[in-house]
Amino acid sequence: xxxxxxxxxxxxxxxxxxxxxxxxxxxxxxxxxxxxxxxxxxxxxxxxxxxxxxxxxxxxxxxxxxxxxxxxxxxxxxxxxxxxxxxxxxxxxxxxxxxxxxxxxxxxxxxxxxxxxxxxxxxxxxxxxxxxxxxxxxxxxxxxxxxxxxxxxxxxxxxxxxxxxxxxxxxxxxxxxxxxxxxxxxxxxxxxxxxxxxxxxxxxxxxxxxxxxxxxxxxxxxxxxxxxxxxxxxxxxxxxxxxxx
Amino acid sequence: xxxxxxxxxxxxxxxxxxxxxxxxxxxxxxxxxxxxxxxxxxxxxxxxxxxxxxxxxxxxxxxxxxxxxxxxxxxxxxxxxxxxxxxxxxxxxxxxxxxxxxxxxxxxxxxxxxxxxxxxxxxxxxxxxxxxxxxxxxxxxxxxxxxxxxxxxxxxxxxxxxxxxxxxxxxxxxxxxxxxxxxxxxxxxxxxxxxxxxxxxxxxxxxxxxxxxxxxxxxxxxxxxxxxxxxxxxxxxxxxxxxxx
Numbered sequence: 226x227x228x229x230x231x232x233x234x235x236x237x238x239x240x241x242x243x244x245x246x247x248x249x250x251x252x253x254x255x256x257x258x259x260x261x262x263x264x265x266x267x268x269x270x271x272x273x274x275x276x277x278x279x280x281x282x283x284x285x286x287x288x289x290x291x292x293x294x295x296x297x298x299x300x301x302x303x304x305x306x307x308x309x310x311x312x313x314x315x316x317x318x319x320x321x322x323x324x325x326x327x328x329x330x331x332x333x334x335x336x337x338x339x340x341x342x343x344x345x346x347x348x349x350x351x352x353x354x355x356x357x358x359x360x361x362x363x364x365x366x367x368x369x370x371x372x373x374x375x376x377x378x379x380x381x382x383x384x385x386x387x388x389x390x391x392x393x394x395x396x397x398x399x400x401x402x403x404x405x406x407x408x409x410x411x412x413x414x415x416x417x418x419x420x421x422x423x424x425x426x427x428x429x430x431x432x433x434x435x436x437x438x439x440x441x442x443x444x445x446x447x448x449x450x451x452x453x454x455x456x457x458x459x460x461x462x463x464x465x466x467x468x469x470x
Numbered sequence: 471x472x473x474x475x476x477x478x479x480x481x482x483x484x485x486x487x488x489x490x491x492x493x494x495x496x497x498x499x500x501x502x503x504x505x506x507x508x509x510x511x512x513x514x515x516x517x518x519x520x521x522x523x524x525x526x527x528x529x530x531x532x533x534x535x536x537x538x539x540x541x542x543x544x545x546x547x548x549x550x551x552x553x554x555x556x557x558x559x560x561x562x563x564x565x566x567x568x569x570x571x572x573x574x575x576x577x578x579x580x581x582x583x584x585x586x587x588x589x590x591x592x593x594x595x596x597x598x599x600x601x602x603x604x605x606x607x608x609x610x611x612x613x614x615x616x617x618x619x620x621x622x623x624x625x626x627x628x629x630x631x632x633x634x635x636x637x638x639x640x641x642x643x644x645x646x647x648x649x650x651x652x653x654x655x656x657x658x659x660x661x662x663x664x665x666x667x668x669x670x671x672x673x674x675x676x677x678x679x680x681x682x683x684x685x686x687x688x689x690x691x692x693x694x695x696x697x698x699x700x701x702x703x704x705x706x707x708x709x710x711x712x713x714x715x
Contacts, residue, residue, distance in 0.1 A: 379624035379657070380625070380627060380628055382657050383625055383626075383628070383629075383653040383656065383657060384628075384705075386656060387697070387698045387701045387702065388701055388702055388705045395713055396710055396711045396712065396713050397710075397711075399711045399713070400705070400708060400710070400711045401705065403711070404705065404708070408628040411628065411631060412624070412627050412631065424713065433713075434713045434714065436714060444709070444711060447708070447709050448709075451707075451709070452632070452704070452708065453632045455705070455708060456629065456632045456633055456701075457632065457633055458707075459697070459700035459703060459704040460633045460646065460649065460700070462696075462700050463645060463649070463692070463693055463696050463697065463700060464692050464693075464696070466641045466642075466644045466645045466689060467641065467689075468640055468644070468669070468678075468679045469679065469681065
């Protein structure tokens with residue numbers, strides 16, 4: 226499994242992804258699931274991937290190769306005129322890849338399916354955030370649904386629903402994501418550290434902040450330990466239930 | 471879907487279940503998923519059910535009929551010498567039911583599968599709590615894993631993992647379950663009010679407390695509204711993240 230989240234804030238976009246991949250529970254590895262393509266001053270595009278690793282690696286490699294020689298290998302996400310067109314391109318490529326692996330040849334135990342989040346900004350447009358389905362179609366984050374999750378989404382959702390605020394700072398957004406990821410990591414072996422994050426600040430066409438949070442990270446430990454205590458205090462602060470026989 | 475939880479406390483067992491059943495999203499109904507069989511002063515057995523409604527209703531009806539004329543219709547859960555034997559009996563009945571519906575006859579779109587939680591106490595024994603799989607086998611709650619969930623378990627799990635304490639009072643246990651159920655209800659349409667609860671106090675062979683919490687319940691509203699605020703305060707109390715470029 227996997228856990229990736231993209232947040233749509235008033236001031237930009239914030240992305241976080243875990244790095245654990247697994248085939249069963251006895252074959253786990255660490256892979257980066259966050260990829261960024263930047264043309265400084267012109268566009269910044271970030272992709273988070275979940276699902277079959279062969280499919281998502283192929284997807285990223287194809288997008289990457291095309292972006293390196295965009296003149297020869299159309300269509301490139303670096304030539305797309307809008308983030309919407311980037312999402313279409315990624316969706317078409319993903320759909321085509323899954324179809325190719327799924328038909329005819331030998332079939333394995335696994336599925337070739339994958340789901341990705343793509344977001345960013347191109348000069349002249351707004352920051353936009355999309356979730357792309359294996360079928361190639363996609364949905365966009367909006368004011369009403371300002372965050373998108375893929376992978377193992379359920380454990381970490383309640384805190385996002387309750388504490389997300391489109392006006393929060395980037396630092397608070399990272400803190401919120403760490404709480405959401407920690408709740409997931411504590412409950413599900415298939416989501417694991419280290420975590421990658423990337424901040425896209427509105428109208429700044431390269432990542433404003435990016436980094437990796439690993440097992441030794443002191444801040445993550447503070448959040449992970451502190452959240453348990455904070456939750457208990459929050460729980461104690463609620464009014465008492467009165468039992469009636 | 472469904473959400474049911476059984477907690478194993480030092481002082482007894484606490485059960486809670488929702489009442490929503492659905493076939494798709496356009497056909498929802500309210501059904502009790504909590505059933506109790508009591509022989510005052512001798513035994514109290516509680517069952518929570520999730521899965522195919524026809525299967526779980528048949529299961530409860532069979533257990534119920536046998537318990538009304540235990541002399542004639544063996545084996546009855548009211549004659550079983552231990553909660554372990556009750557779990558075996560329920561497991562065998564469940565397995566047999568699912569097998570009967572699944573083989574031969576016409577097949578529907580749905581699955582006949584079901585999972586149940588059974589717990590209680592019989593005089594001379596300890597309070598015990600089991601989760602029974604559709605295959606008829608089962609696992610028991612223990613000191614290390616002191617609660618069992620069935621149905622839509624993920625949204626409500628993080629708060630149980632963090633705030634559960636085997637020494638908590640029955641009132642606090644109900645409060646904890648309400649927070650866990652509220653997180654689930656806020657995220658998933660297939661889990662809904664009213665909620666049923668039942669408290670089995672150790673060595674008291676009939677339910678100590680039981681009740682139903684509906685949409686109008688003032689305490690539930692306080693918890694549901696208050697938890698959002700309490701979570702935000704808890705979140706704010708955590709140390710700030712420092713962004714590095």
